[in-house]
Amino acid sequence: MTDELVAVLDQEARPTDAEGKWPERCIKILAESGLLGLTMPADAGGGGAGMRKFAEVTEKIAEHCASTAMIYLMHVCGAQVIAASSSPRRNYLVKQIASGKAVATLAFSEKGSRSHFWAPVSRALRNSRGVVLNCDKSFVTSAGHADYYVVSSGSLDGKTVMDSTLYLIEKNTPGIEWSAAWDGVGLRGNASSAMLIRKCHLDESARLTNEGEGFNSMMEVVLPWFQVGSSAVSIGIAEAAFASSVAHTGSARFEHLNETLASSIPGIRVRLARMRLTLDSARAYLDHTLTRIEKGSADTMLFILGSKAIAAETALTVTDEAMRACGGAAFSRDLSIERNFRDARAASIMAPTTDGLYDFIGKALAGLPLF
Numbered sequence: 394m395t396d397e398l399v400a401v402l403d404q405e406a407r408p409t410d411a412e413g414k415w416p417e418r419c420i421k422i423l424a425e426s427g428l429l430g431l432t433m434p435a436d437a438g439g440g441g442a443g444m445r446k447f448a449e450v451t452e453k454i455a456e457h458c459a460s461t462a463m464i465y466l467m468h469v470c471g472a473q474v475i476a477a478s479s480s481p482r483r484n485y486l487v488k489q490i491a492s493g494k495a496v497a498t499l500a501f502s503e504k505g506s507r508s509h510f511w512a513p514v515s516r517a518l519r520n521s522r523g524v525v526l527n528c529d530k531s532f533v534t535s536a537g538h539a540d541y542y543v544v545s546s547g548s549l550d551g552k553t554v555m556d557s558t559l560y561l562i563e564k565n566t567p568g569i570e571w572s573a574a575w576d577g578v579g580l581r582g583n584a585s586s587a588m589l590i591r592k593c594h595l596d597e598s599a600r601l602t603n604e605g606e607g608f609n610s611m612m613e614v615v616l617p618w619f620q621v622g623s624s625a626v627s628i629g630i631a632e633a634a635f636a637s638s639v640a641h642t643g644s645a646r647f648e649h650l651n652e653t654l655a656s657s658i659p660g661i662r663v664r665l666a667r668m669r670l671t672l673d674s675a676r677a678y679l680d681h682t683l684t685r686i687e688k689g690s691a692d693t694m695l696f697i698l699g700s701k702a703i704a705a706e707t708a709l710t711v712t713d714e715a716m717r718a719c720g721g722a723a724f725s726r727d728l729s730i731e732r733n734f735r736d737a738r739a740a741s742i743m744a745p746t747t748d749g750l751y752d753f754i755g756k757a758l759a760g761l762p763l764f
Protein backbone atom coordinates (compact mmCIF):
# COMPACT_ATOMS: atom_id res chain seq x y z
CA MET A 394 0.00 0.00 0.00
CA THR A 395 1.61 3.26 -1.11
CA ASP A 396 1.30 6.53 0.82
CA GLU A 397 -0.55 7.96 -2.18
CA LEU A 398 -3.13 5.16 -2.07
CA VAL A 399 -3.64 5.62 1.69
CA ALA A 400 -4.01 9.39 1.21
CA VAL A 401 -6.69 8.92 -1.47
CA LEU A 402 -8.60 6.40 0.69
CA ASP A 403 -8.47 8.83 3.64
CA GLN A 404 -9.64 11.76 1.52
CA GLU A 405 -12.49 9.80 -0.07
CA ALA A 406 -13.82 7.85 2.94
CA ARG A 407 -15.91 10.66 4.40
CA PRO A 408 -17.54 11.97 1.16
CA THR A 409 -18.10 8.38 -0.01
CA ASP A 410 -20.05 7.72 3.18
CA ALA A 411 -21.82 11.08 3.36
CA GLU A 412 -22.95 11.10 -0.26
CA GLY A 413 -23.39 7.33 -0.65
CA LYS A 414 -21.31 7.44 -3.83
CA TRP A 415 -19.32 4.57 -5.34
CA PRO A 416 -15.66 5.51 -4.69
CA GLU A 417 -14.50 5.86 -8.29
CA ARG A 418 -11.23 7.57 -7.36
CA CYS A 419 -10.30 4.83 -4.85
CA ILE A 420 -11.00 2.05 -7.35
CA LYS A 421 -8.98 3.88 -10.01
CA ILE A 422 -5.95 4.09 -7.73
CA LEU A 423 -6.36 0.41 -6.72
CA ALA A 424 -6.24 -0.39 -10.44
CA GLU A 425 -3.18 1.81 -11.00
CA SER A 426 -1.42 0.21 -8.00
CA GLY A 427 -1.92 -3.26 -9.49
CA LEU A 428 -4.17 -4.30 -6.58
CA LEU A 429 -7.18 -5.22 -8.75
CA GLY A 430 -4.93 -7.88 -10.27
CA LEU A 431 -3.16 -8.83 -7.03
CA THR A 432 -4.56 -12.38 -6.84
CA MET A 433 -4.63 -13.08 -10.57
CA PRO A 434 -2.08 -15.56 -11.98
CA ALA A 435 1.35 -14.04 -12.62
CA ASP A 436 1.50 -15.54 -16.13
CA ALA A 437 -1.54 -13.43 -17.03
CA GLY A 438 0.07 -10.25 -15.70
CA GLY A 439 -1.41 -10.49 -12.19
CA GLY A 440 0.37 -10.38 -8.84
CA GLY A 441 0.01 -14.12 -8.18
CA ALA A 442 -0.69 -13.40 -4.50
CA GLY A 443 -2.33 -15.90 -2.19
CA MET A 444 -4.91 -15.41 0.53
CA ARG A 445 -2.53 -14.16 3.23
CA LYS A 446 -1.35 -11.22 1.14
CA PHE A 447 -4.94 -10.59 0.02
CA ALA A 448 -6.08 -10.47 3.67
CA GLU A 449 -3.27 -8.08 4.58
CA VAL A 450 -4.12 -5.67 1.73
CA THR A 451 -7.90 -5.87 2.30
CA GLU A 452 -7.51 -5.11 6.01
CA LYS A 453 -5.40 -2.02 5.25
CA ILE A 454 -7.94 -0.75 2.72
CA ALA A 455 -10.76 -1.31 5.24
CA GLU A 456 -8.88 0.63 7.90
CA HIS A 457 -9.05 3.69 5.67
CA CYS A 458 -12.25 3.20 3.62
CA ALA A 459 -14.50 0.22 4.37
CA SER A 460 -16.76 0.77 1.33
CA THR A 461 -13.74 0.49 -0.95
CA ALA A 462 -12.58 -2.63 0.91
CA MET A 463 -15.93 -4.39 0.42
CA ILE A 464 -15.95 -3.49 -3.28
CA TYR A 465 -12.42 -4.89 -3.47
CA LEU A 466 -13.44 -8.09 -1.68
CA MET A 467 -16.38 -8.76 -4.04
CA HIS A 468 -14.10 -7.96 -6.99
CA VAL A 469 -11.53 -10.54 -5.90
CA CYS A 470 -14.25 -13.18 -5.32
CA GLY A 471 -15.70 -12.62 -8.80
CA ALA A 472 -12.22 -12.61 -10.31
CA GLN A 473 -11.38 -15.93 -8.66
CA VAL A 474 -14.44 -17.62 -10.18
CA ILE A 475 -13.47 -16.28 -13.60
CA ALA A 476 -9.84 -17.41 -13.18
CA ALA A 477 -11.02 -20.91 -12.17
CA SER A 478 -13.43 -21.18 -15.09
CA SER A 479 -13.05 -23.14 -18.30
CA SER A 480 -14.78 -20.50 -20.44
CA PRO A 481 -13.06 -20.04 -23.82
CA ARG A 482 -12.89 -16.34 -22.90
CA ARG A 483 -11.16 -17.02 -19.55
CA ASN A 484 -7.65 -15.89 -20.56
CA TYR A 485 -8.90 -12.62 -22.04
CA LEU A 486 -11.08 -11.89 -19.00
CA VAL A 487 -8.26 -12.68 -16.56
CA LYS A 488 -5.90 -10.37 -18.44
CA GLN A 489 -8.44 -7.56 -18.29
CA ILE A 490 -8.74 -8.00 -14.52
CA ALA A 491 -5.00 -8.45 -13.99
CA SER A 492 -4.25 -5.20 -15.81
CA GLY A 493 -6.81 -3.29 -13.74
CA LYS A 494 -9.11 -2.68 -16.72
CA ALA A 495 -12.10 -4.56 -15.29
CA VAL A 496 -13.90 -4.63 -11.95
CA ALA A 497 -15.78 -7.82 -11.06
CA THR A 498 -18.47 -8.65 -8.51
CA LEU A 499 -20.85 -11.41 -7.41
CA ALA A 500 -24.60 -11.51 -8.00
CA PHE A 501 -25.65 -14.53 -5.91
CA SER A 502 -28.28 -13.44 -3.35
CA GLU A 503 -31.83 -13.68 -4.70
CA LYS A 504 -35.04 -12.12 -3.46
CA GLY A 505 -36.57 -15.60 -3.15
CA SER A 506 -33.86 -17.35 -1.15
CA ARG A 507 -32.51 -14.25 0.61
CA SER A 508 -29.26 -14.92 2.52
CA HIS A 509 -29.24 -18.59 1.41
CA PHE A 510 -27.14 -17.68 -1.61
CA TRP A 511 -26.33 -21.34 -2.33
CA ALA A 512 -29.97 -21.92 -3.32
CA PRO A 513 -30.95 -19.68 -6.26
CA VAL A 514 -34.67 -19.99 -6.98
CA SER A 515 -34.26 -18.70 -10.56
CA ARG A 516 -33.69 -21.23 -13.33
CA ALA A 517 -31.82 -20.84 -16.63
CA LEU A 518 -33.62 -21.76 -19.84
CA ARG A 519 -32.08 -22.97 -23.10
CA ASN A 520 -31.94 -20.82 -26.19
CA SER A 521 -30.38 -21.51 -29.58
CA ARG A 522 -26.88 -20.26 -28.57
CA GLY A 523 -26.73 -20.84 -24.81
CA VAL A 524 -29.11 -19.75 -22.07
CA VAL A 525 -31.70 -17.15 -21.13
CA LEU A 526 -31.57 -15.85 -17.56
CA ASN A 527 -34.40 -14.40 -15.49
CA CYS A 528 -33.33 -13.65 -11.90
CA ASP A 529 -34.22 -11.21 -9.12
CA LYS A 530 -30.87 -10.52 -7.46
CA SER A 531 -31.43 -8.73 -4.16
CA PHE A 532 -28.04 -7.10 -3.48
CA VAL A 533 -25.12 -6.70 -5.88
CA THR A 534 -22.07 -4.73 -4.72
CA SER A 535 -20.83 -2.29 -7.39
CA ALA A 536 -24.20 -2.55 -9.17
CA GLY A 537 -23.98 -0.69 -12.46
CA HIS A 538 -20.29 0.11 -11.89
CA ALA A 539 -18.63 -3.31 -12.19
CA ASP A 540 -17.68 -4.62 -15.63
CA TYR A 541 -18.10 -8.35 -14.86
CA TYR A 542 -21.04 -9.84 -12.88
CA VAL A 543 -20.64 -13.45 -11.78
CA VAL A 544 -24.28 -14.53 -11.64
CA SER A 545 -25.78 -17.72 -10.21
CA SER A 546 -28.94 -19.37 -11.49
CA GLY A 547 -30.60 -22.75 -11.29
CA SER A 548 -28.98 -24.98 -13.89
CA LEU A 549 -30.64 -26.20 -17.07
CA ASP A 550 -32.80 -29.21 -16.20
CA GLY A 551 -31.69 -28.95 -12.53
CA LYS A 552 -33.91 -30.84 -10.09
CA THR A 553 -33.33 -28.86 -6.87
CA VAL A 554 -32.21 -25.35 -5.90
CA MET A 555 -28.76 -26.77 -5.16
CA ASP A 556 -28.29 -27.55 -8.88
CA SER A 557 -26.92 -24.21 -10.01
CA THR A 558 -24.55 -22.84 -12.63
CA LEU A 559 -22.46 -19.64 -12.62
CA TYR A 560 -22.49 -17.29 -15.61
CA LEU A 561 -20.72 -14.10 -16.59
CA ILE A 562 -22.85 -11.11 -17.47
CA GLU A 563 -20.93 -8.11 -18.73
CA LYS A 564 -21.92 -4.51 -18.06
CA ASN A 565 -24.42 -3.14 -20.58
CA THR A 566 -25.68 -6.58 -21.61
CA PRO A 567 -29.35 -6.18 -22.65
CA GLY A 568 -31.80 -7.56 -20.09
CA ILE A 569 -30.45 -5.95 -16.89
CA GLU A 570 -32.14 -3.31 -14.78
CA TRP A 571 -30.89 -1.77 -11.54
CA SER A 572 -33.19 -0.82 -8.69
CA ALA A 573 -33.03 2.53 -6.96
CA ALA A 574 -29.65 3.73 -5.68
CA TRP A 575 -28.25 1.91 -2.66
CA ASP A 576 -28.99 3.65 0.64
CA GLY A 577 -27.61 1.47 3.45
CA VAL A 578 -26.86 2.30 7.06
CA GLY A 579 -23.19 1.49 6.46
CA LEU A 580 -20.84 0.70 3.57
CA ARG A 581 -22.70 3.52 1.91
CA GLY A 582 -20.34 3.68 -1.06
CA ASN A 583 -21.00 0.09 -2.06
CA ALA A 584 -23.78 0.61 -4.60
CA SER A 585 -25.24 -2.73 -3.46
CA SER A 586 -28.52 -2.35 -5.35
CA ALA A 587 -30.87 -5.06 -6.57
CA MET A 588 -30.34 -6.40 -10.10
CA LEU A 589 -33.31 -7.45 -12.17
CA ILE A 590 -32.32 -9.85 -14.95
CA ARG A 591 -35.02 -10.34 -17.57
CA LYS A 592 -34.74 -12.30 -20.83
CA CYS A 593 -30.98 -11.94 -20.72
CA HIS A 594 -29.60 -14.06 -23.60
CA LEU A 595 -26.07 -15.38 -23.09
CA ASP A 596 -24.01 -17.57 -25.35
CA GLU A 597 -22.14 -20.69 -24.29
CA SER A 598 -18.91 -18.76 -23.53
CA ALA A 599 -20.67 -16.97 -20.64
CA ARG A 600 -20.91 -20.22 -18.67
CA LEU A 601 -18.22 -20.16 -15.94
CA THR A 602 -18.83 -23.60 -14.39
CA ASN A 603 -19.92 -26.91 -15.78
CA GLU A 604 -23.69 -27.24 -15.89
CA GLY A 605 -24.95 -27.91 -12.33
CA GLU A 606 -21.57 -27.25 -10.68
CA GLY A 607 -22.24 -23.73 -9.43
CA PHE A 608 -22.61 -24.93 -5.85
CA ASN A 609 -19.13 -26.52 -5.92
CA SER A 610 -17.61 -23.28 -7.17
CA MET A 611 -19.46 -21.31 -4.47
CA MET A 612 -18.12 -23.59 -1.74
CA GLU A 613 -14.62 -24.34 -3.04
CA VAL A 614 -13.66 -21.09 -4.79
CA VAL A 615 -15.83 -18.25 -3.49
CA LEU A 616 -16.36 -19.22 0.15
CA PRO A 617 -12.67 -19.31 1.25
CA TRP A 618 -11.81 -16.01 -0.47
CA PHE A 619 -14.98 -14.34 0.76
CA GLN A 620 -14.67 -15.52 4.36
CA VAL A 621 -11.00 -14.56 4.63
CA GLY A 622 -11.59 -11.20 2.92
CA SER A 623 -14.67 -10.41 5.00
CA SER A 624 -12.70 -11.22 8.17
CA ALA A 625 -10.00 -8.82 7.01
CA VAL A 626 -12.57 -6.07 6.34
CA SER A 627 -14.04 -6.51 9.84
CA ILE A 628 -10.60 -6.47 11.47
CA GLY A 629 -9.59 -3.38 9.46
CA ILE A 630 -12.74 -1.48 10.53
CA ALA A 631 -12.17 -2.47 14.17
CA GLU A 632 -8.50 -1.41 13.99
CA ALA A 633 -9.60 2.02 12.72
CA ALA A 634 -12.05 2.41 15.60
CA PHE A 635 -9.41 1.29 18.10
CA ALA A 636 -6.79 3.72 16.77
CA SER A 637 -9.27 6.63 16.89
CA SER A 638 -10.24 5.67 20.44
CA VAL A 639 -6.63 5.63 21.62
CA ALA A 640 -5.96 8.98 19.95
CA HIS A 641 -9.11 10.63 21.28
CA THR A 642 -9.02 9.32 24.84
CA GLY A 643 -5.32 10.16 25.03
CA SER A 644 -5.80 13.76 23.87
CA ALA A 645 -9.28 14.95 24.96
CA ARG A 646 -8.86 16.67 28.34
CA PHE A 647 -10.75 17.35 31.53
CA GLU A 648 -9.15 20.75 32.04
CA HIS A 649 -10.53 21.09 35.57
CA LEU A 650 -8.70 17.86 36.53
CA ASN A 651 -5.68 18.40 34.28
CA GLU A 652 -6.15 14.84 32.96
CA THR A 653 -6.99 13.16 29.64
CA LEU A 654 -9.99 10.83 29.35
CA ALA A 655 -7.64 7.84 29.47
CA SER A 656 -5.52 9.03 32.37
CA SER A 657 -8.52 10.06 34.43
CA ILE A 658 -11.00 7.21 33.96
CA PRO A 659 -10.08 3.56 34.70
CA GLY A 660 -13.23 2.36 32.88
CA ILE A 661 -11.97 3.91 29.65
CA ARG A 662 -8.64 2.13 30.04
CA VAL A 663 -10.56 -1.13 30.57
CA ARG A 664 -12.46 -0.51 27.35
CA LEU A 665 -9.23 0.09 25.43
CA ALA A 666 -7.79 -3.14 26.83
CA ARG A 667 -10.93 -5.14 25.95
CA MET A 668 -10.89 -3.73 22.41
CA ARG A 669 -7.24 -4.65 21.91
CA LEU A 670 -7.61 -8.18 23.29
CA THR A 671 -10.79 -8.89 21.30
CA LEU A 672 -9.10 -7.65 18.15
CA ASP A 673 -5.93 -9.65 18.76
CA SER A 674 -8.03 -12.81 19.30
CA ALA A 675 -9.83 -12.35 15.96
CA ARG A 676 -6.52 -11.62 14.25
CA ALA A 677 -4.97 -14.77 15.75
CA TYR A 678 -7.94 -16.89 14.64
CA LEU A 679 -7.65 -15.53 11.09
CA ASP A 680 -3.91 -16.20 11.10
CA HIS A 681 -4.60 -19.74 12.29
CA THR A 682 -7.20 -20.17 9.52
CA LEU A 683 -4.73 -18.96 6.88
CA THR A 684 -2.11 -21.39 8.15
CA ARG A 685 -4.62 -24.24 7.88
CA ILE A 686 -5.53 -23.18 4.33
CA GLU A 687 -1.83 -23.07 3.40
CA LYS A 688 -1.24 -26.53 4.91
CA GLY A 689 -4.46 -27.99 3.50
CA SER A 690 -5.48 -29.32 6.93
CA ALA A 691 -8.50 -31.64 7.08
CA ASP A 692 -10.50 -29.30 9.35
CA THR A 693 -9.80 -26.15 7.29
CA MET A 694 -13.47 -25.58 6.36
CA LEU A 695 -14.55 -25.24 10.01
CA PHE A 696 -11.96 -22.51 10.49
CA ILE A 697 -12.95 -20.81 7.25
CA LEU A 698 -16.54 -20.68 8.54
CA GLY A 699 -15.47 -19.54 12.01
CA SER A 700 -13.11 -16.77 10.92
CA LYS A 701 -15.82 -14.53 9.46
CA ALA A 702 -18.15 -15.11 12.43
CA ILE A 703 -15.44 -14.19 14.95
CA ALA A 704 -14.21 -11.17 12.99
CA ALA A 705 -17.77 -9.88 12.42
CA GLU A 706 -18.59 -10.18 16.15
CA THR A 707 -15.27 -8.49 16.95
CA ALA A 708 -16.08 -5.55 14.70
CA LEU A 709 -19.45 -5.12 16.44
CA THR A 710 -17.93 -5.34 19.93
CA VAL A 711 -14.94 -3.11 19.25
CA THR A 712 -16.87 -0.37 17.48
CA ASP A 713 -19.49 -0.41 20.26
CA GLU A 714 -16.75 -0.07 22.90
CA ALA A 715 -15.23 2.76 20.86
CA MET A 716 -18.55 4.62 20.72
CA ARG A 717 -18.88 4.34 24.49
CA ALA A 718 -15.24 5.17 25.29
CA CYS A 719 -15.30 8.33 23.19
CA GLY A 720 -18.75 9.60 24.21
CA GLY A 721 -20.42 12.50 22.41
CA ALA A 722 -17.32 13.10 20.30
CA ALA A 723 -17.87 9.65 18.77
CA PHE A 724 -21.64 10.13 18.47
CA SER A 725 -21.09 13.26 16.40
CA ARG A 726 -19.29 12.97 13.09
CA ASP A 727 -16.13 14.68 14.42
CA LEU A 728 -14.34 11.34 14.65
CA SER A 729 -14.59 8.47 12.16
CA ILE A 730 -15.88 6.13 14.90
CA GLU A 731 -19.59 6.46 14.11
CA ARG A 732 -18.82 5.50 10.48
CA ASN A 733 -16.77 2.51 11.69
CA PHE A 734 -19.72 1.56 13.93
CA ARG A 735 -22.16 1.62 10.99
CA ASP A 736 -19.79 -0.04 8.50
CA ALA A 737 -19.04 -2.84 11.00
CA ARG A 738 -22.66 -3.99 10.98
CA ALA A 739 -22.61 -5.31 7.39
CA ALA A 740 -20.42 -8.38 7.94
CA SER A 741 -22.80 -10.08 10.35
CA ILE A 742 -25.74 -9.89 7.92
CA MET A 743 -23.81 -10.56 4.72
CA ALA A 744 -24.20 -14.17 3.70
CA PRO A 745 -23.23 -16.53 5.13
CA THR A 746 -24.55 -14.46 8.05
CA THR A 747 -23.07 -14.83 11.53
CA ASP A 748 -26.23 -16.64 12.72
CA GLY A 749 -26.06 -18.92 9.69
CA LEU A 750 -22.37 -19.63 10.35
CA TYR A 751 -23.11 -20.59 13.97
CA ASP A 752 -25.81 -22.93 12.67
CA PHE A 753 -23.40 -24.55 10.15
CA ILE A 754 -20.63 -24.91 12.74
CA GLY A 755 -23.10 -26.32 15.27
CA LYS A 756 -24.36 -28.84 12.72
CA ALA A 757 -20.78 -29.88 11.90
CA LEU A 758 -19.93 -30.29 15.59
CA ALA A 759 -23.10 -32.34 16.14
CA GLY A 760 -22.23 -34.57 13.18
CA LEU A 761 -25.25 -33.38 11.17
CA PRO A 762 -25.26 -32.68 7.42
CA LEU A 763 -24.72 -28.97 6.65
CA PHE A 764 -27.31 -28.76 3.86
Ligand SMILES: Cc1cc2nc3c(=O)[nH]c(=O)nc-3n(C[C@H](O)[C@H](O)[C@H](O)COP(=O)(O)OP(=O)(O)OC[C@H]3O[C@@H](n4cnc5c(N)ncnc54)[C@H](O)[C@@H]3O)c2cc1C
Pocket residue numbers: 467498499500501502506507508509510531532533534535577580583585739742743744745746747748749752
Ligand atom coordinates in the same frame (compact mmCIF):
# COMPACT_ATOMS: atom_id res chain seq x y z
C1 LIG B 1 -23.55 -4.06 2.02
C2 LIG B 1 -24.01 -5.35 1.42
C3 LIG B 1 -23.43 -5.80 0.26
C4 LIG B 1 -23.86 -7.00 -0.33
N1 LIG B 1 -23.26 -7.41 -1.48
C5 LIG B 1 -23.68 -8.54 -2.08
C6 LIG B 1 -23.10 -8.97 -3.31
O1 LIG B 1 -22.21 -8.31 -3.87
N2 LIG B 1 -23.55 -10.11 -3.88
C7 LIG B 1 -24.52 -10.87 -3.30
O2 LIG B 1 -24.86 -11.91 -3.84
N3 LIG B 1 -25.11 -10.49 -2.13
C8 LIG B 1 -24.71 -9.35 -1.52
N4 LIG B 1 -25.29 -8.95 -0.33
C9 LIG B 1 -26.38 -9.75 0.24
C10 LIG B 1 -25.96 -10.50 1.49
O3 LIG B 1 -24.94 -11.42 1.23
C11 LIG B 1 -27.16 -11.23 2.11
O4 LIG B 1 -27.73 -12.09 1.19
C12 LIG B 1 -28.22 -10.26 2.57
O5 LIG B 1 -27.63 -9.25 3.38
C13 LIG B 1 -29.26 -11.01 3.36
O6 LIG B 1 -30.30 -10.12 3.74
P1 LIG B 1 -31.79 -10.67 3.88
O7 LIG B 1 -32.64 -9.55 4.33
O8 LIG B 1 -32.18 -11.37 2.63
O9 LIG B 1 -31.55 -11.72 5.08
P2 LIG B 1 -32.48 -12.93 5.52
O10 LIG B 1 -32.10 -14.17 4.80
O11 LIG B 1 -33.90 -12.51 5.45
O12 LIG B 1 -32.04 -13.12 7.03
C14 LIG B 1 -32.76 -12.58 8.15
C15 LIG B 1 -32.16 -13.14 9.42
O13 LIG B 1 -32.29 -14.58 9.42
C16 LIG B 1 -31.06 -15.16 9.81
N5 LIG B 1 -30.88 -16.49 9.19
C17 LIG B 1 -31.04 -16.83 7.89
N6 LIG B 1 -30.74 -18.13 7.72
C18 LIG B 1 -30.35 -18.62 8.91
C19 LIG B 1 -29.92 -19.88 9.38
N7 LIG B 1 -29.82 -20.93 8.57
N8 LIG B 1 -29.62 -20.01 10.70
C20 LIG B 1 -29.74 -18.96 11.54
N9 LIG B 1 -30.14 -17.74 11.16
C21 LIG B 1 -30.44 -17.56 9.86
C22 LIG B 1 -30.00 -14.19 9.28
O14 LIG B 1 -28.79 -14.34 9.99
C23 LIG B 1 -30.66 -12.85 9.55
O15 LIG B 1 -30.37 -12.44 10.88
C24 LIG B 1 -24.89 -7.75 0.26
C25 LIG B 1 -25.50 -7.28 1.45
C26 LIG B 1 -25.08 -6.09 2.02
C27 LIG B 1 -25.76 -5.61 3.26
